[in-house]
Amino acid sequence: MSERDDFSEATKKIIASRAGYLCSFLGCGQLTLGPSNESSTSISKNGMACHISAASPGRGSRRYNFEMSIEERTHANNGIWMCYDHGKLIDDDESRFTTDILLKWKEIAEQTAKIMQERKCTYEDAISIYNFSNLITDKISFNNLGHETEIIGNTLKDCCTEISWGKKSENITRDYLIELARNAFIHGSATEIELEILEDKIILIDNGNEFNPKKLLESKKIRGGFIAAETFQNNDCNLVATYKRDYNKNIYSISKIRKAEDVESLTPCNLRITYDDFRKGTLDFSIFEHCNEIFVILPNFLTPSDIGLIINLRDELLKLEKQINIVYYDISEHLVKWIIDENPYWRIIKI
Ligand SMILES: [Zn+2]
Known part of the structure; x- marks a missing residue:
């Protein structure tokens, strides 16, 4: 008798059917069932029901969970x-393919099949319709160069960065992270890189010498690091990076800003301003003394007559001599243009 907790034929059929017989590997979507030329009743199959948590323990088994019962292990959910x-x-x-990643891919595959069925659309269209607001969480580390391109590239892809943030954002983020990792090993004497994917941000940590990524921009030579940093800095995808030195490590966080809460989650160096704050005139920027840059989140629907409020704000911000990022939601175009014209060194981020 087999010691493997295999799926029954009926369970395999449920797993396949719920994915529309399409491969659930993120971005694949291949149809795995069709007619065979052998006879008019033969079927050609190239799909398989894989265990998310392995069917048996021991060598060669993947993602085995000792706490699972046989029923759970052989259930379609697994x-x-x-x-x-x-x-x-x-x-x-x-x-690379953790339980968390596979569970999320299963959910995405089933929802994609549902969208295709309901909307009569293609796999590609269904994937673009599916609401991937969050990244899939994951954490990896590596200790030398050689495979950094593959490791970082695959991790971003597996965690839905392309689908959640968009292809262009994924490319810009990947290039920047790889250059930071190379820089840490080659110039910073780092011995470990950790890459952590959270639902709303990506964090790269190295244990090398202190290195503020702005130094990449100061390089006059046209090098990979310079190009990646400059492309990141000038991106129009609402990608934002922050840097801090903590516990003798360099910590780089990247987020795609889509709502004010994303800024607040990314960095404590943020200030959400209300009309009341403006009127009271009690804004205290001294709390940002240790910040490299500050994110100022403006209230919605500022009007032309509120420009005076922004001028007061600008005078206070200029005193700080820090990089300023203005985050706004819905302000008339000409008012935004005024802010940009008056403050060409500020970065303006529309959410
Ligand atoms: Zn596939």
Whole structure:
């Protein structure tokens, strides 16, 4: 008798059907069922029900969870439908394809199939309709260069960065993170890089010498690090990066700003201003003494007659001599243009 807690044929069919017989590997979506030329009743299959938590413990098993009962392990909830190629890939690499990632991919695959069925659309259209607001959480680390491009690139892709943040944002973020990692190993004597993906931000940590990423921009030479940092700095995707030195480590956080809360989650160096704050005139910027840059979140619907309020704000901010980021939601174009014209060194972020 097999010691593996295999799926029954009925369970495999449920797993496959709920994914529309499409591969659940993020971005694949291959159809895994069709007619065979052998006979008029033969079927060609190239899909497999893979265990999210492995069917048996021991060598070669992936993601085995000792706390699961046999019923849980053989339940459709523990299965994800894959084409043969991707099934083999996820079963061979437990460190890359974690339980959290596969559970999220299963959810995405089922929702994508549902959208295709309901809206009569293609896989690509369904993926773009699906609301990927959050990244899939994950944490990896590595101790030398050689595979940094692949490791960082795959981690971002597996965690839905392309679908959640968009292709352009993923590319800009990936290039920047890889250059930071290379810089840390080559010039900073780092011995470890940690990459952590949270729902709303991506954090890269190295244990090398102190390095503020703004130094990449000061380089006059056209080098990879300079180009990646400059592209990041001038991005029009609402990508924002912060830096801090803590516990003898460099900590770089990247977020895509879509709402005021994203700014507040990214950095404590933020100030959400209300009309009352303006009127009282009691804004206290001294709390930002240790910040490299400050994010000022303006109230919604400022009007032209509120320009005076912004001028007061500007005079206070200028005294700080820090990089200023103005975050706004809905302000008339000509007023935004006025802010930009008056303050060309401020970064303006529309949410
Ligand atoms: Zn596939």
